[in-house]
Amino acid sequence: MESDSDFPCYGKKMNNGFHELDDQNIWKIFKRGNKGALAYIYQTYFFKLYNYGFNICGEEELVKDSIQELFIYIWEKRNSLGETNSIKNYLFKSLRRKLFAEFKKDQNAMLKRGIPENYYFEFVFSKEHTMIDRQITIEQKEELVKALNQLPQRLKEVLFLRYYEQLSPTEIASVMDITTNSTYVFLSRAIDFLKKHVHKVYTLMLASSLC
8 A cells, every 4th residue: 555545544435336246256356456445345344343353452542553554464465365255254353363463562461461361352332233222221231231241251252253243153263263163162151141140031132143
């Protein structure tokens, strides 16, 4: 990317027809050096990447900088990147690895978070995720958030990727560098915990969304 002015700005709506293509074709066009494809990918996934990254570390500037650096990297290295049929999965995995690498550069942060087993991960409900707001009261939401944040870190992250981001168990396994079987185990453990700690109705709503 030649300069900051060439980098797509989040929030600027674009109408370039890429929404009619599947991820595999968009990625191929991007790899050929099409800046429209780069802008489309950035526009589509910036907020999702930010929300995921913020849940991981809770540091706004670090997340924003990491996303910016990630897009600069994939643009500069586009010719050597492999193929993908899920851009979202590729970007989530890349951002997660980048954030963990940043943690490891800072010994204090590493000790504080216990990377990688006890890393910070906290559910933060974003404006984009409105389904839960429409179906439960403020008190119920607070109860649910409290219960979610009592879960072990990996269980919270698996639940977030499955419920909020609609990733498949196989995709979650790829993003988190775990086995698909572990993903199912973590999901089952998380749902069992929530059934014991939150109201039955919206626990079942959450459980059904994971099927």
